[in-house]
Amino acid sequence: xHVVPLPALADNYIWLLHDDAGQAIVVDPGEAxxxxxxxxxRGLQLRAILLTHHHHDHIGGTEALRxxxxxxxxxxxxxxxxxxxxxxxxxxxxxxxxxxxxxxxIAVPGHTSTHIAYAxxxxxxxxxxxxxxxxxxxxxxxxxxxxxxxxxxANLPGELLVCCAHEYTAANGRFAQTIEPGNAALAARxxxxxxxxxxxxxxxxxxxxTERATNPFLRTDSDAVIVWSRHHGVEGDRxxxxxxxxxxxxxxxx
Numbered sequence: 001x002h003v004v005p006l007p008a009l010a011d012n013y014i015w016l017l018h019d020d021a022g023q024a025i026v027v028d029p030g031e032a033x034x035x036x037x038x039x040x041x042r043g044l045q046l047r048a049i050l051l052t053h054h055h056h057d058h059i060g061g062t063e064a065l066r067x068x069x070x071x072x073x074x075x076x077x078x079x080x081x082x083x084x085x086x087x088x089x090x091x092x093x094x095x096x097x098x099x100x101x102x103x104x105x106i107a108v109p110g111h112t113s114t115h116i117a118y119a120x121x122x123x124x125x126x127x128x129x130x131x132x133x134x135x136x137x138x139x140x141x142x143x144x145x146x147x148x149x150x151x152x153x154a155n156l157p158g159e160l161l162v163c164c165a166h167e168y169t170a171a172n173g174r175f176a177q178t179i180e181p182g183n184a185a186l187a188a189r190x191x192x193x194x195x196x197x198x199x200x201x202x203x204x205x206x207x208x209x210t211e212r213a214t215n216p217f218l219r220t221d222s223d224a225v226i227v228w229s230r231h232h233g234v235e236g237d238r239x240x241x242x243x244x245x246x247x248x249x250x251x252x253x254x
Contacts, residue, residue: 001101001121003161005202006034011167012057013204015125016044023047023099027118027125028165032061036068047098049073052127053115054080058165076107078114094118108153110146111136117153124160124208126153131164132206133189134172135217137250143243147220150242154218158209169193169203174254176216179245180224185213216245 002020005013008030016038018024024044028051029035039046046069051059053076062073062083074094075084088094090107103120108129118125128136129146130153138146173190180186189210193203212218219225220238229241232248 001099001123003123003163003205004038005163005204006038007167007202008034008061009057013163013165013167013202014061015123015163015165017099017101017121017123018042018044019099019101021099025050025096025099025101026065027163028052028058028127029061029065030057030059032064035061035065045098046071048094048096050094050103050118050125051075051081051084052117052125052129052165053112054078055112055128058127059083076114076116078112088116090116094120106152108149110138110141110149113140115149119156119160122159122161123163123205124153124156125163127165129153129164130162130211130215130217131166131172132162132169132193132203132211133176133186133215134168134249135215135246138246143246144239146246147239147242150217154208154212156208158207158212160208161205162208162211163205167203169206170197171254173214175249175252176214178252178254179216179228180219180222183214183224185210189214217242220245 004016008014012030014029015027022044025048073085075081077087088105092105094103101121103118106117108117111128220241234244
């Protein structure tokens with residue numbers, strides 16, 4: 001399966017997956033234009049749309065796409081996604097014949113209450129839950145919910161390619177550096193990202209193994225995060241450490 005990030009809106013990525021026969025899936029189309037252009041340029045036939053959550057920058061192009069491509073739209077059980085044709089929830093499987101693909105559905109509440117991720121075909125389509133070296137803001141969930149969601153994703157196979165929905169990686173890396181300044185894997189990833197972005201290339205996808213080595217929100221039990229938390233007056237459990245990380249990221253301007 002070929003995995004293609006399509007830049008959209010200000011800093012979104014729409015994910016396009018297709019096989020060698022030209023059968024395609026699109027994930028979180030915030031606008032239709034980039035998808036239509038990629039389908040035409042690559043000679044692809046759209047077969048399905050997968051949505052992770054209800055925010056407009058993830059679903060805004062769905063209706064326009066479906067008006068031209070009457071394909072199934074998989075989405076979480078959320079009335080705010082009116083365009084959905086098939087509702088899926090934790091433990092469900094999305095199985096497609098064209099392209100031949102299978103994705104496990106994982107409930108990951110935190111950013112929104114009904115957010116889901118799709119894992120399969122070598123990729124993790126995680127929307128706004130997990131970012132490279134970061135995680136989503138908690139608009140509708142609690143720190144406990146979000147940490148549990150990230151734990152579930154972190155326990156997936158490390159070779160999965162993390163396909164998140166925003167180009168936030170460089171800024172996330174600058175924050176991560178304040179948490180773990182001695183993390184060699186983090187320093188190497190920052191250099192890699194800087195080189196990619198200098199040539200206007202996406203920093204994504206990235207392996208889940210790399211995220212486990214560099215993302216402070218997946219490393220709440222690491223010695224460095226524990227030390228950082230104590231320095232910031234947090235002596236509680238891992239949920240308290242995660243909450244402190246997220247609160248500090250919310251106001252970080254580095």
